[in-house]
Amino acid sequence: MSDPIARMNTLVDELLRHNRLYHQENRAEISDLEYDARFRELEALEARFPLLVRADSPTRKVGFTAVAELTPFTHEIPMLSLANGYHKAAPTWGDAWEDIVEFERGKSDRPGGIRRILGDAAPAVIAYVVEPKLDGLAMELVYQDGVFVAGGTRGDGQVGEDVTHNLRTIANLPKRLVGAPRGRLSVRGEVLFDLAGFERMNQEREARGERRFENPRNSAAGTIRQLDPAQAAGRPLHFYAHSAGLHPDAPASHWELLAQFRAWGFTVSPLCRRCEGLAEVIAAVQDIERARAELPYEIDGAVLKVDDVGLQDTLGFVTRSPRWAMAFKYLPAQVQTRLEGVLFSVGRTGQVTPVAQLQPVRVGGVTVRNASLHNEHQMQRVLGLRHGDSVVIPRAGDVIPEVVAAVDEPGREAREPVVYPTACPDCGHPLVRSLADEARPEMVHVACPNSFGCPSQVEGALRHFASRLAMDIEGLGEKLVAQLVAAGLAKRPSDLYALAGRREAVLGLERMGEASAQNLLDGIEASKARPLERCLLALGVPMVGESTAKDLARYFRDIDAIVLADVPALDAVPGIAETTATAIHGFFADPGNRDEVARLKAAGVQFVPPPAPASGGLSGKTFVLTGTLPSYSREAMKARLEAAGGKISGSVSRKTDYVVAGADAGSKLDKARELGVAVLDEAGALALLGE
Ligand SMILES: [Zn+2]
Structure with missing residues (x-):
């Protein structure tokens, strides 16, 4: 090859074309071996001419640079949301599609209906494009002269988050458009997992001993918001284009826009259809719903858009939604399958929960084998579950759905009811029931009390x-x-x-x-x-999640203060409710848990308090501490006062500004009174610290 630069360009173009064929049309013109050979040749050339590596080179798919944090991504044209319509569980055909009919015709007693807004401008038959409503993450991609330069999440519609680094890892997202107009262009669509890939990824995670991802949509969101693109690169994400933001050369109809997207190299859902009039729209909406179970991705409805861009402009917007489009949500579909057994699983806190084991069934493209039964009340009273029952589960996005009903079928009474075990299925210890509460039977739980032996x-x-x-x-x-x-x-x-x-x-x-x-x-x-808040989370205190752990750490700044705090002291923490305070106190009142905190401290866990507030408002003030404070150790209070700029002294003198006194304060308190030094209790000291 005489001109290595030209060869690099040819290789990039060729490899991109093969990627596109492979990912979008599912076909390959060259063998994997040939592909790899060209890929390696390109890598070698790029290593020789690193300054000439093209931004859209397929070799850049690996080894992306991580970002320190996600930065804001401003949409040049706001990303609007669509008005919703719903499939009605109606007895007659017409009523079920009421919202679609109303979308065009309006309702006599309400404004709206595009036909009424358009008036004489309305054509005899309005043409629409019907598309599946993909249950993914809304995204905007920006292209400059046809080259992908940036992309961000929808956020609040005005400003989202810049996730360009992860979008670059998506194989079917074109990095360079074929025949797109010059200038700036933004394309909108959804990023989502393909379900087969999602399931495969979960199996691989399980094999590695990692936790399964529960829900494709949330995992896609999690993946796209990762800071390190190497994480995203291995995951089966796809981008589906459905509309334009900035478009210097927009066609006159939405249908043509979709055709343009395909020509440029985007994937557009093959289920999109152009419809003349409402009857065709409803047929298309039904077709998409029928295809739903076998689609390679999740959808939760259909989107209707007026096809003619001129009509779209006339219709305009109401508040933050276009008048010319609506999202039509399907009824949550349900599937039936057979109950093969009930597994009683023992959780971290000893709570025993029933999990239905099902004859495998396809739900929304995912194979479901287990479903939640929630608790004893749900299983026995609400469902009245019997062995071998035929059960109904909704077609939810979650990989672990719930059983919503048992089918009342002939001969069902003869089957054995499913009962709760009396001994722990794991360690055999007798199970205990929390006190029955007639008013809230769903709150009664069954647990194995053998915490350290189960x-x-x-x-x-x-x-x-x-x-x-x-x-x-x-x-x-x-x-x-x-x-x-x-x-x-x-x-x-x-x-x-x-x-x-x-x-x-x-x-x-x-x-x-x-x-x-x-x-x-x-x-x-x-x-x-690790910081105190993470240690609190790690201990598994009931009702203490990330944010409560932070509140506790910021307020007490000391593990001992938290362990010793009574319910009123915990309840005084901003953001903590009394039930949570009671749960926290109950946890630390347990000698086993106190003992564990002591062991962790002895082992060298530091329970590092959060950095002090930058106020320094007490600088120049001298404090003397005496007696036992109700919720703080003296060390903790000392640390807090010092962090705020205060000086701690061992003895009371005329120079002392405050004496902080707790129970059993002795001579120092007497001395303070004698000298007329201000005396504070714990609450007073905290007030001084700004709490
Ligand atoms: Zn047990």
């Missing part, structure tokens, strides 16, 4: 402790937790910190090499420096 609970607690939002212990996945528990190396989270001294035992675990053992021990060591 493998499911021990594993659950360890997994939760090590999880990303809690102690974030690298290298400690689900499989390893199970191994540690089975080997008797960990009964409670604090035992993890003793593993450093039992290296040989760790190395003795199955498939544990020197490197992974070191990785695990390093991860455990690093977790000692």
